[in-house]
Amino acid sequence: MNVWLSFWSADRFKLSTWTYINVYISSGFVQLIVAIVGSFMMVLAVIKSSRLLHDRAFLSVLYAPMSFFDTTPMGRILNRFSKDIDTIDSTLMNAFNSFLITITGIISILVLSAIFLPWMIPFMVLLTLIYYYVAVFFQQTNRELKRLESLLRSHLYAYFSETLSGITTLKAYHQHGINKAIARNQHNLDRHNKAYYHNLMALRWITLRVFAVGHVLNFVAVILIIWARSSIDPATAGLVLSYLARLASEMSYSVQTFAQFESIMNSTERVLYYADSLEQEPPAHIPDHIPDPSWPSEGHVCFRDVSMRYRPELPLVLNSISFDIPAGEKVAVVGRTGAGKSSLIQALFRLVDLDSGSVTMDGIDTLTIGTADLRSKIAIIPQDPVLFQGTYRYNLDPLSRHSEQELWQALETSDMKTFVQQQEGGLDGFVAAQGENLSVGQRQLVCLSRALLAKSKVVVLDEATASVDLATDSLIQKAMRVDFADSTVITIAHRLNTVIDYHRALVMDQGRVAEYDTPRRLLKDPNSAFSRMVDETGGANATLLRTLAGC
Numbered sequence: 001m002n003v004w005l006s007f008w009s010a011d012r013f014k015l016s017t018w019t020y021i022n023v024y025i026s027s028g029f030v031q032l033i034v035a036i037v038g039s040f041m042m043v044l045a046v047i048k049s050s051r052l053l054h055d056r057a058f059l060s061v062l063y064a065p066m067s068f069f070d071t072t073p074m075g076r077i078l079n080r081f082s083k084d085i086d087t088i089d090s091t092l093m094n095a096f097n098s099f100l101i102t103i104t105g106i107i108s109i110l111v112l113s114a115i116f117l118p119w120m121i122p123f124m125v126l127l128t129l130i131y132y133y134v135a136v137f138f139q140q141t142n143r144e145l146k147r148l149e150s151l152l153r154s155h156l157y158a159y160f161s162e163t164l165s166g167i168t169t170l171k172a173y174h175q176h177g178i179n180k181a182i183a184r185n186q187h188n189l190d191r192h193n194k195a196y197y198h199n200l201m202a203l204r205w206i207t208l209r210v211f212a213v214g215h216v217l218n219f220v221a222v223i224l225i226i227w228a229r230s231s232i233d234p235a236t237a238g239l240v241l242s243y244l245a246r247l248a249s250e251m252s253y254s255v256q257t258f259a260q261f262e263s264i265m266n267s268t269e270r271v272l273y274y275a276d277s278l279e280q281e282p283p284a285h286i287p288d289h290i291p292d293p294s295w296p297s298e299g300h301v302c303f304r305d306v307s308m309r310y311r312p313e314l315p316l317v318l319n320s321i322s323f324d325i326p327a328g329e330k331v332a333v334v335g336r337t338g339a340g341k342s343s344l345i346q347a348l349f350r351l352v353d354l355d356s357g358s359v360t361m362d363g364i365d366t367l368t369i370g371t372a373d374l375r376s377k378i379a380i381i382p383q384d385p386v387l388f389q390g391t392y393r394y395n396l397d398p399l400s401r402h403s404e405q406e407l408w409q410a411l412e413t414s415d416m417k418t419f420v421q422q423q424e425g426g427l428d429g430f431v432a433a434q435g436e437n438l439s440v441g442q443r444q445l446v447c448l449s450r451a452l453l454a455k456s457k458v459v460v461l462d463e464a465t466a467s468v469d470l471a472t473d474s475l476i477q478k479a480m481r482v483d484f485a486d487s488t489v490i491t492i493a494h495r496l497n498t499v500i501d502y503h504r505a506l507v508m509d510q511g512r513v514a515e516y517d518t519p520r521r522l523l524k525d526p527n528s529a530f531s532r533m534v535d536e537t538g539g540a541n542a543t544l545l546r547t548l549a550g551c
């Protein structure tokens with residue numbers, strides 16, 4: 001544009017060469033102003049669209065299957081939502097703008113030189129080809145180096161966040177644990193810096209070659225001007241040389257800005273992958289199969305030949321499991337560690353897709369309805385209760401469906417009323433991220449209150465192994481018997497004392513149902529797996545358990 005503008009004005013106003021040069025420079029200035037204003041507006045547009053991209057990617061991650069979280073390090077996810085999004089927001093348009101300015105600058109210089117020194121055209125074509133070849137070669141290497149750097153940054157973030165979340169364990173190992181964490185962190189930092197250093201070196205490599213191409217073109221121009229000194233006036237020669245002097249740095253800068261632009265587009269590509277290509281869970285709602293709001297009114301749960309594996313390449317963790325839980329019964333799921341107890345719950349919630357078989361609740365196959373429709377109907381008190389940053393009110397009733405009185409009632413049943421009343425703000429008191437300002441037992445009691453409010457017909461309790469004191473434990477057990485008297489309760493039990501009076505015990509062994517009957521009947525057979533588990537609790541306790549079971 002500035003070449004055209006300067007020629008047009010020079011011709012129209014019959015300007016001298018020096019004025020002509022001034023016009024050329026000032027038209028370049030006009031171009032710069034237009035580019036800056038344009039890029040400012042585009043930056044705003046990019047920030048807005050990156051926000052949409054961020055939201056789409058975030059939603060897609062939230063609905064990704066559990067296998068995605070099992071196989072993707074947390075650092076990698078954090079990297080995409082921090083560094084990549086920030087790069088798109090703050091540097092994408094500037095890099096694109098800089099690249100456009102330098103490339104149009106190079107074209108202007110080449111056109112200007114070609115007009116005044118036409119003999120340069122063959123050299124320009126040859127050197128442009130060399131420039132292109134070197135730039136493409138550099139780009140291929142640079143792209144991989146950038147990927148490597150980003151990957152190693154993800155490792156760095158992953159280990160860092162892992163260290164922070166396990167800080168208490170590290171501290172428990174005193175100086176040894178901390179020193180090890182520091183050493184590992186330094187190692188990760190060094191590896192990341194190595195990749196970054198190679199990136200810088202690659203940039204040096206290309207700069208040297210591109211500068212060489214630019215200077216050779218300059219040299220050729222000088223030779224040609226000397227050769228044609230009789231037919232070219234000094235002012236024109238000066239004009240061409242002064243512009244060609246800028247060529248080398250413009251060429252080098254254009255490769256750098258293109259490399260930067262491409263690496264930013266890598267960030268865009270990575271976020272786009274999360275937004276568009278992540279495998280997704282089955283739909284949250286299936287319009288033609290929305291269950292009746294009162295479903296499940298009974299709480300009859302039935303597993304039929306259920307097989308499940310966590311990922312296609314892994315072995316089955318549930319192997320053709322069948323059992324029936326009549327409505328309102330309390331079932332204890334017991335078994336050795338790794339037997340598949342938690343996997344059973346994953347199958348019930350459809351957190352992992354079934355390989356085969358079906359799970360029905362009150363006759364409705366859970367595969368035929370949306371995952372959100374299913375999960376909202378089952379209450380769970382997990383072993384490791386999760387609370388969100390906010391208030392007690394928000395954690396108890398995130399969808400604001402219950403009255404204040406109902407919230408207090410639920411807290412009273414779970415013995416948390418006095419505690420919440422003592423907090424500043426009461427129900428609107430502050431709950432830290434992951435409930436860090438509450439003990440694990442208190443967190444479980446908040447989860448119990450939430451389950452009480454949900455009034456679900458199917459309740460799952462993943463019994464805490466060690467983190468809950470006996471008082472909290474017995475409170476939860478009492479709630480299971482009294483407040484969920486009409487509900488079907490499935491308890492993953494680690495302590496047999498708490499579930500010995502349940503209606504049934506389901507003994508899991510290596511992903512199969514080993515035994516399923518009333519504790520009394522199972523205990524009548526001294527060789528049953530359940531009997532052996534009871535015996536392992538010790539002579540006196542085993543006798544007590546047998547008495548409680550009515551043997």
Ligand SMILES: Nc1ncnc2c1ncn2[C@@H]1O[C@H](COP(=O)(O)OP(=O)(O)OP(=O)(O)O)[C@@H](O)[C@H]1O
Nearest residue numbers: 070310314317335336337338339340341342343344
């Ligand atoms: N996310 C996962 N990805 C792959 N395999 C898993 C995953 N979770 C569990 N497993 C495997 O599934 C099997 C059953 O594990 P599960 O957690 O269901 O056992 P569990 O009986 O609940 O054990 P525990 O009493 O120790 O909690 C184990 O062999 C375990 O290695």
